[in-house]
Amino acid sequence: MSGKWLLTLPILLCTCFGEGFTQNTKIDFANILKTKNVDDIRQQAQKYIQTHKGTPAALFLQALLEEQADKAVEQYSHLVTLYPNSEFADVALYRIAHYYYARGLYISARRHFLNLVEQYPNSEYVDDAMYFAAACLFATSQFKTCYMELQKFLRLYPGSRYKALAREDLKEISVKKNLGPIYTHSNKKSKGKYTLQVGAFQHINNALKQREFFEKYGIPVEIREKNINGKTLYLVWVGSFETEIEARSYGNSLKKNYGKLYRIVELNP
Structure with missing residues (x-):
């Protein structure tokens, strides 16, 4: 496990186990986190996972603590499949999408970002997902569609934390893009067979x-x-x-x- 990940673990747990979560699960994570000892936090978290095995919260926490990214994605996917209506489903899907995005697998990443937008329209991650779905198009040089989606993103979420990046992307596309007509016929031969x-x-x-x-x-x-x-x-x-x-x-x-x-x-x- 990297040092950076260790440092962020307490923050992630605080985020996941806030006041509302603590009340629902009757476990005092706020007190646990006062130790500021990652090993203690992991130990207590593992106890929680064993005690509440199979619940959405336990599955999410297990994925959150997983050191290997590919295994964490499998666990997040398992959570979304079993409990699509749980309070953790949207953030699990968001983490899956970012895993593919970080690996440069933009088609898979975009599919998951769009699934989040469509399946969880009230999620706090919807605007982030919409921006990154467009960013996947940018990364694959799909500038025309990307341009339209970024405009829609700024129109729907003018206060998003990604608004500045979206505007920069639009400027760059304005230089690069060649929108042309909606349909063009080409006699060029494809490179492959x-x-x-x-x-x-x-x-x-x-x-x-x-x-x-x-x-x-x-x-x-x-x-x-x-x-x-x-x-x-x-x-x-x-x-x-x-x-x-x-x-x-x-x-x-x-x-x-x-x-x-x-x-x-x-x-x-």
């Missing part, structure tokens, strides 16, 4: 809705036109892959995480 087709539509609006879904999660997506028997189809493609194995692996993850069907398309050499 394979892509995933996640939709084929006769009407452009349907293709745009499909593209919007993937952009929402920071997934690179494009629309291509194809003429079949004199009729134009709008194909929605996701990703560019060197091998069919890579394409199938990514496609299976889309199906598992988002319920989207796909087919592998071999691009013309």
